[in-house]
Amino acid sequence: MNNEGIKIKAKELLSDNWYFLHKITYDFKKKNGEWETHTREVYDRGNGATILLYNKVQKTIILTEQFRLPSYVNGNENGMLIEACAGLLDKDNPEDCIKKEAEEETGYKISKVHKIFEAYMSPGSVTEILYFFVAEYTKEMKVSDGGGVAEEQENIEVLELDFDAAFGMIASGEIRDGKTIMLLQHAKIHGLI
DSSP states (O other), X not given: OOOTTEEEEEEEEEEOSSSEEEEEEEEEEOTTSOEEEEEEEEEEOOOEEEEEEEETTTTEEEEEEEEOHHHHHTTOTTOEEXXXXXXXXXXXXXXXXXXXXXXXXXXXXXXXXXXXXXXXXXXXXXOOEEEEEEEEOOGGGBOSOOOOOXXXXXXXXXXXXXXXXXXXXXXXXXXXXXXXXXHHHHHHHTTOO
């Protein structure tokens, strides 16, 4: 952290129940040279990775569907979201993490992944950087039913969808997850399928 226009004054831990929520007070130097004090809450849950599995021949993709409590609390009627496979890095590097997550969640063992970009998903309050990947899959790569890890209380349904149908689900509102929309748009723009 090397910004001379920021001076951290105080950092208070509000919660470490799941990850870390801090209240941070800092001075911010405006363009006119004046300083002002800000207070913000910052949630640190670590960084993550996500992947779009696609099959050029079949023109299909693999997505997942699972219950997401924050979306339910915010008005998503049944709380279910259709998403690209994703997970937190924990102590893994992004590539190893996403290969592991793909196998756990979708049942496909992927050996070759391609990183396309990284992005802050909610930089106003969350520290997380998400690493985005794509990879081709074939039926031969399927090693299990997927569904996630029981100990992590993951109840994931694996969906194999026609790419054009899935892309249309953005406009219909059936797909409302930001990372998934970004991956589908990347696939469309770059002609992956």
